[in-house]
Amino acid sequence: MALFRGLGSAIFVCSSLFVNSAACDQVSFSGELGGWARYYPDEPQWVGQEQGNDLELTFAPGVSWVSEDGLSTVVAEMFFRGNSSDKNRNHVDLSELLYTRKYSGFDISLGVGKVFWGTTESRHLVDVVNQTDAVEELKHEQKLGQPMLNVNVYRDWGALGFFYLPYFRERTFPAIDGRQRYEKPVDTDNPVYRGGGGRETQDFSIRYSHYVDDFDFALYFFDGINRAPAYVESGDYLSPIYYQMSQVGFDGQYVYDALLVKYEQIIQENEVERYAASVAGLEYTFYSVWDKVWDVGLIAEYLYSGKEFGGRDLFDDDVFVGVRAAMNDVADTTLLAGAYLDSNDGDVIFLAEFESRVSSRTTLGVKVELFSGRGSVADLDHDDLIEVSYKIFF
């Protein structure tokens, strides 16, 4: 009950903000305005696709409130996106509206939030709580908000997190006119649910995380709808099928001097199959190379998936090699470049991301994605992308 009162009062305080901003000095606003330019060098490959070279605007206003004693917080963030060529990219999302109350030794969160699990870089295999905004990018780091009640307990033998996730959100996909999609577009209007769940599902998860010396690890059990759908062809479209699943996941990282050893593993069971998937890798950082300030990290990861039904995993038997460079300059310039090599069909996905600060309020980013091969990435073969972004923060 106290929880709801807290949330209520928080919303009240913030809504009355405009009336009396002096009483609300615990409230802060922030926001991010992004301009994006995309260029696809190749002609589209599939029927219905448009060239897609376009400009896009995103806007993410946020507000946060912290109670006097610092124990209660409310954060809220919206996400707006307007785009000219792919109708599925235009959307408004409540990406966060989360009330958190800290107690000694545990805390409770209620609302819409985002959670990240995992250790590896090339794929976030164990990360299952939030739905992905798949119109966004390859690595599935852009997420949709997930309604949740979350209790975390901190003990000296580790942390236990309980998640009750009472609503399911379907994945977003490029529309028929959009780039970087399968040969057939995904029919987002007609999702199929198998194994009991629907949008009003009652998913839950429990996660134990801890670290011993230089070894961090976490182990969880998740019971609910698989955020990643399987696909079946139906006419000119792919129908997304969302299976009810039980999943056990593990992620661990061991730090040995400048070497990070990373590992993620899931075992998933659903109506049609039980399979395991893993990502294992190394990251070694050379510190203070060139000019004595650059940090250069080399990443090598192996990705495996035994999934067989409803479309094989893009990363079923792949190797990722990459380089991360942090220049440690005033502009916090970073560069990440890497390639996924499919060991079965030799297909290659190349990815590079560059980001640097222009002024104290603005950043510039460049992203390049190249697809090459007639095997698992055949559908994306013509969808090489160069993207430039400019973000203003306030």
Next chain:
Amino acid sequence: MVDSGTVMDRFVVAFTQGVIRFRYLVVLAMIVVPILVGSGAGKLQFSSDYRVFFSGENEDLENFEKFQEVYTKNDNFLFVVVSSEGDIYTKESLSAVKKITDDAWQIPFANRVDSLANFQHSYSEDDDLVVEELIGSADDLNSDVIQRLRHVADSEPLIKNSFINASGTAAAINVTLQYPGDDLSELPKAVAKAREIKADIEEKNPGLRVYLTGFSMLNNAFSEAGFMDTVNLMPVMFLVFLLALILTLRSFFAVLTTVVVVLLSMMVAMGVGGWSGVLLTPISNSAPIIVLTLAVADVVHILFTMKKLMRRGVPKREALIDAMRINFVAVSVTSLTTVIGFMSLHFADSPPYWHLANMASAGIVTAWLLSLTLLPALVSFFPVSVKTKSVGGGGRTIWDSFSFFVIRNAKAIVVVGLVCCVALASLIPTVKLEDSWSDYFSENIEFRRDTDQATKSFGLYPIEYSIPAIHSQGISRVEYLDKLEEFTEFLRAQDNVAHVYSMSDVFKKLNKNMHGDDESFYRLPDSHEEAAQYLLLYELSLPYGQDLNDRVNIDKSATRITVTMNKVTTKQTIEFIDATNLWMESNLPGYMQARPTSGQVMFSYIAERNVKAMVSGTLLAFFLIAIIMMVVLGSFGMGLISLIPNCLPVVAAFGVWTLINGAVGFSVAAIASISLGIVVDDTVHLLVKYSKARKEKGFSVERAIAYALNHVGSAILINTFVLVAGFAVMANSNFKVSADMGALTLMTIAIAAILDFLLLPAFIYLVCKRKEAKKVMRENDSSALAKAATSVGLVVVMLGVLSFPERVMAGSGDVVVKNGFDIFARSDRSDRDFKDSRVELKMSLENSAGEVAERTLQITTLEVADEGVGDKSLVVFGTPLDIQGTSLLSHAKILDADDQWVFLPSIKRVKRISSKNKSGPFVGSEFAFEDITGLELNKYAHEYLLEEACGELFCDVVKSVPQYEYSGYSFLKIWIDQDEYQIRQVEYYDRRGDLLKTLTMANYKKYGDVWRPQVMSMVNHLTNKGTTLAYGEYEFNMGLSDADFSKGRLGRN
């Protein structure tokens, strides 16, 4: 775990006191509840269908079920009649065959009987097709008839090797049954009748032997083997177990208590099976033996500790409570790991393993619960007497001598141990994965004996194919029949094939009959029409119960081929199937492709399927157990070490098995995870004690090893003995799967005990000793440095005295030998005891051209009182806005790399980062991370240099050499003023010894008792870049705790 020791200890003590206080209630509840749960055991029944070994998801089973829907069920009895005279073609023998054929109809649920006697023999008579039974009546059997019979049987491929063996010494009668499947008594009824027939024939014909086998007998054997195990093994098991307890515990009441706990645990295990409706198989039936064996361990450890304490003169009640306290963690963890080992059996493909997992786990959990409740309650009632030993020095125990031996020979033990294990492991690739399902049973079981005899004359292992034709009535098409014949011929040419039943032979025979029994027409009909007509004619002539429905499907679009194999192993079967599949692919048209099916096929793949399915299960168990070990021992390294004596035994045991047996079957899948869960127990007990001795008592490696062995060595020996005895009994099971499981687990446990006593301590000694040696060297270095520092300091002071005589005078002759460590310590300590602090600061980064960039951050620090451990700090960024909310959590360590995590708010990710490079630039500033979080006393070896004026003050200058291996600095020069003992300036020298940076601290402000600089500016002399930190107001003593600096909370601050 050690940190929580006190909380956990208090809880266990309070809990045990409560148990003893309410002991009447506890005893009552803890006996009544298990009995209630255990009453479910009455519902347990043995399964009477081999299909229980296959899960509903098993494709092979699914195929087989479909096949049986089309044709007929494969449930059968096979009577084999053998004459002592050798020749079966005698009136007596053939009459017996006829009699069994007739009587077999009386077996309940029989719906078809096939034998030489009622074989539908066709021939032509006056251009008519005549179909009649080969033996019309036993009375007609004269030598002419018998002669004719022999001729027909010899020339008829459908009879030869099927109803009569090739040498004519044995006859077979096959009875097919259709069980309604309504209750479990159907099978025993049918078996009883079949046995009656067998006994009757043998009694009336002393010259004949009748062997009874077939799938119904197989099904029956499963329940009989389980029953015999219960009857034969359980009493032996109990005897062994009682003997072991009496010998080791030597106390009537202690034995009684153990027996009660163990019996109740067994009852619960069986009860859980009963309530959940499990159908017992010989595999799940081994649950009580396993529980009996494992439940002993908890009790023995607790009782042993108690008696040990009492021998030292501790009163019983206190000894009991203390024994519970000491053993609580180990007993809980060992139960947990054992349950994990069993639970991973759920990954297997065979339901009996799942049942075993649930029942054994229920029993183990119950044993754990009862050990914590019923055990102390019961013990508090009973008198326990021990001879009190004088406490004194005690003298050397046998374990002391043993640990001395191990330590002295550590290297040899490790080398020999590892070499042996590697040698055994290298044998494993030669092991064959093969089974033969009739050999699942020991020769004590009638089914096995009869089947062995029957298979001398006949094949027993059917492999079925349903070969589809192109459409309805398609089986009479010429191409189909040609190909079918080709296939039949191919099959007959294969090794180990006893008999092939194919419709192509029927068509050939009909063609011959329709052409006046002309042998030259013993070939396939020439046209589709002919073939169809012959078939129709033949069908019309067949009597009831002998129709073709078990050979041809209803719309005549597929026929069945039955290949009967001689006694083959699963491996031979798979080879046959692979060869056949290959042949079919390249020789049969697409529409005729078919997959083999049958019980034999299913059993052939079951081992492989289970092994495959269990790989992930075993890995998962391995993983969980490794992690539990790490958490319990509180050390990554010790966790890894613990895996050595846990994994090697499994590998070594398989090696030994390969050596003595050479083949593994169905059972192999389960062993790794079960035994891993069990053998880990000894390691837990040993390592928990060892860690305790090292951490809490501060013992040396050698003493800690002896301490651990002294405390748990005997208990581990007893447990190993009980476990080995228990699994040895199981190894005598009448069911090979259980017996193999028992034997392999036994070997694993025995090897594990050897490794735990020899290899583990030797390994710990070698690893930890080396670490210790390294540390000691470092300490020696620093003490040498300190000595050097003092002497250098002395010289400097002397020089100082000479060059600044006034100042010495001003100090009123108080010549103190200054020590760098003391000076720094005084400075450091004057600012300590602030509990926690928070401050906002502005960081201004200026480049050589004078351009300035700013960032704001908040630093929260939690003081850790122990100077041997660094403070905890949290840095949260406010600006630039794109990194707003980015946080860095650091648990500083003195001589090792810090534990550091970074929180990235945009994707809510918490990342552990390598902090090896403590001296690298922090967010593009001239500060390294270690420069901001402060200079901690023990991170450096300090050396007094001189004193000199610094601004308006006089400062002591200290040279501080970083002790951290990867520090970016060779040394620091630190100016500490003599009034307030605050650091005024620091010079950082890079690894080459050149001046790199200078830090100036200014605007000191006093908060209560502690000083803080409000401005810190760093200048980099190489780049001419500078960074200034302007601090806001500090807040102190806010009541923060470790939880606020825990990794889990990162991002929630």
